[in-house]
Amino acid sequence: xxxxxxxxxxxxxxxxxxxxxxxxxxxxxxxxxxxxxxxxxxxxxxxxxxxxxxxxxxxxxxxxxxxxxxxxxxxxxxxxxxxxxxxxxxxxxxxxxxxxxxxxxxxxxxxxxxxxxxxxxxxxxxxxxxxxxxxxxxxxxxxxxxxxxxxxxxxxxxxxxxxxxxxxxxxxxxxxxxxxxxxxxxxxxxxxxxxxxxxxxxxxxxxxxxxxxxxxxxxxxxxxxxxxxxxxxxxxxxxxxxxxxxxxxxxxxxxxxxxxxxxxxxxxx
Numbered sequence: 001x002x003x004x005x006x007x008x009x010x011x012x013x014x015x016x017x018x019x020x021x022x023x024x025x026x027x028x029x030x031x032x033x034x035x036x037x038x039x040x041x042x043x044x045x046x047x048x049x050x051x052x053x054x055x056x057x058x059x060x061x062x063x064x065x066x067x068x069x070x071x072x073x074x075x076x077x078x079x080x081x082x083x084x085x086x087x088x089x090x091x092x093x094x095x096x097x098x099x100x101x102x103x104x105x106x107x108x109x110x111x112x113x114x115x116x117x118x119x120x121x122x123x124x125x126x127x128x129x130x131x132x133x134x135x136x137x138x139x140x141x142x143x144x145x146x147x148x149x150x151x152x153x154x155x156x157x158x159x160x161x162x163x164x165x166x167x168x169x170x171x172x173x174x175x176x177x178x179x180x181x182x183x184x185x186x187x188x189x190x191x192x193x194x195x196x197x198x199x200x201x202x203x204x205x206x207x208x209x210x211x212x213x214x215x216x217x218x219x220x221x222x223x224x225x226x227x228x229x230x231x232x233x234x235x236x237x238x239x240x241x242x243x244x245x246x247x248x249x250x251x252x253x254x255x256x257x258x259x260x261x262x263x264x265x266x267x268x269x
Contacts, residue, residue: 018048043109047073119182161212170256184262
């Protein structure tokens with residue numbers, strides 16, 4: 001099945017908020033990334049990681065093959081008054097110089113790459129002792145929660161997506177092997193969970209921007225899917241708490257942050 005995130009560019013920019021502040025606090029506190037680092041973000045999409053790191057003092061370049069998403073990334077950077085360079089290129093062939101960067105990151109995208117080639121490209125781009133950082137921020141389908149109900153609806157419309165991506169735990173053990181076989185050292189990881197508040201309308205937008213819906217279904221199918229999801233969410237809205245002064249009830253969606261990071265050796269024999 002082909003996936004085209006360019007088709008989701010508007011919803012992607014509006015509803016896929018990207019990694020939470022807690023992620024950035026953790027990677028900076030653990031000195032995986034430091035202010036002043038030169039950083040390449042592969043598969044940058046709308047630049048959520050690149051912009052997040054740039055806003056915290058890094059010199060960031062974002063790389064992606066979806067030109068529509070890169071346009072959104074540039075617009076968002078301008079709105080935030082951030083200087084981020086965005087390049088149209090493959091993660092496996094970025095065209096950037098050898099041994100030039102302190103950090104190479106990949107957020108919510110490593111599974112889309114030719115992983116051995118991408119790991120070799122990360123190794124090529126990094127300075128000696130530079131850091132590779134692969135991160136995910138996934139919703140968690142727990143029995144009969146909003147995510148579970150949503151994923152089962154995606155399964156109805158797109159069974160191939162569900163078979164590959166549905167009902168996951170947000171832990172990616174294969175990424176350790178990818179980094180190890182590429183020659184990285186000091187491979188470590190961490191995870192933590194948090195709830196992300198969404199209104200029902202925002203959750204529908206977030207799902208339309210996903211690979212299983214907007215990036216792979218026809219416009220007609222997306223419309224029918226969205227209509228059914230709206231009906232299903234009504235039950236959860238009735239049970240949800242409506243914050244003071246809010247126009248809609250808030251659905252707290254459980255998510256998991258997963259990070260694996262590693263160091264390029266000081267010298268490679």
